[in-house]
Amino acid sequence: MWHFHRNILLYLCFYVLHFTTQNEQCDGDSCSSDVTTDKNDGGWYTDFREQVAKPGPCNVERVEAATLTQEDFIKKYAYTAPVVISGIKYNEEFRKMCSKQNMLREFGSKTIRLSSANTYSYKKVDVTLREYVENILKPQSLYTLGNETLYWFGDNNYTEWSDLFEQYNQPQWKLPKTEGVLSFGLAGAGTGVPFHFHGPGFGEVIYGRKRWFLTPPEQKPSFDPDQTTLHWLVNNYPHLSENEKPLECTIGPGDLIYFPDRWWHGTLNIDTSVFISTFLGPM
Numbered sequence: 001m002w003h004f005h006r007n008i009l010l011y012l013c014f015y016v017l018h019f020t021t022q023n024e025q026c027d028g029d030s031c032s033s034d035v036t037t038d039k040n041d042g043g044w045y046t047d048f049r050e051q052v053a054k055p056g057p058c059n060v061e062r063v064e065a066a067t068l069t070q071e072d073f074i075k076k077y078a079y080t081a082p083v084v085i086s087g088i089k090y091n092e093e094f095r096k097m098c099s100k101q102n103m104l105r106e107f108g109s110k111t112i113r114l115s116s117a118n119t120y121s122y123k124k125v126d127v128t129l130r131e132y133v134e135n136i137l138k139p140q141s142l143y144t145l146g147n148e149t150l151y152w153f154g155d156n157n158y159t160e161w162s163d164l165f166e167q168y169n170q171p172q173w174k175l176p177k178t179e180g181v182l183s184f185g186l187a188g189a190g191t192g193v194p195f196h197f198h199g200p201g202f203g204e205v206i207y208g209r210k211r212w213f214l215t216p217p218e219q220k221p222s223f224d225p226d227q228t229t230l231h232w233l234v235n236n237y238p239h240l241s242e243n244e245k246p247l248e249c250t251i252g253p254g255d256l257i258y259f260p261d262r263w264w265h266g267t268l269n270i271d272t273s274v275f276i277s278t279f280l281g282p283m
């Protein structure tokens with residue numbers, strides 16, 4: 001009888017411990033415990049057993065949206081350093097539109113184009129949003145190659161999805177002579193895009209959490225372009241010296257990350273995540 005009660009007690013302790021600590025997990029010295037999974041997850045719930053990777057430390061500079069002027073953005077970050085801007089409040093309507101229920105109701109039968117989650121995104125597959133959500137959107141397995149993992153990010157049809165895109169307010173900080181092109185996505189826990197680079201841009205998480213890794217243009221990270229970010233995190237990251245480690249930050253709803261031109265970046269979704277990037281290109 002005592003064994004029976006003891007087992008129940010141990011089981012309860014495990015659950016209490018798990019639920020009080022799961023948003024404070026981190027790798028490294030400082031935790032991203034301030035970035036938590038919002039209880040209001042828009043229906044994109046991620047069970048803790050599906051969280052195959054943890055949030056990490058945040059050593060990218062963080063500033064409050066309300067205190068960052070356009071002038072400071074240009075002076076301190078636009079051409080030189082990434083920054084995480086917190087407290088973005090102007091996309092609440094867009095956020096409501098991205099709830100699972102609303103997206104399936106409004107866009108479930110529309111076609112989306114999935115890309116393989118490797119650096120050069122070769123493979124493209126067209127499916128309906130409903131098919132993706134019900135049958136393809138899954139936590140990443142450590143053993144699946146990036147080029148065998150299908151990820152929805154970009155290749156958006158702005159005409160068919162105009163109701164959604166028109167609702168998104170682009171970041172208020174501007175780079176002279178550039179304009180933003182939007183790229184919207186939804187992906188499972190543990191998925192992400194391995195290291196790559198292109199022009200400057202912003203990434204915003206609408207639901208879920210996303211861990212970003214960044215290195216300057218001259219510091220190419222060591223990675224296999226066909227392996228997933230999760231594979232890199234488990235197999236390469238722990239062996240990096242402090243000098244080789246990328247900058248990183250885990251961002252959640254209300255955070256916006258900016259990456260300058262040609263900075264290497266890789267991403268890893270901690271939860272099932274809805275996200276949107278604004279790529280800045282010449283006008």
Ligand SMILES: O=C(O)CCC(=O)C(=O)O
Nearest residue numbers: 153192193203267275277
């Ligand atoms: O959000 C992601 O997972 C990919 C974002 C990205 O790589 C980009 O914005 O260039």
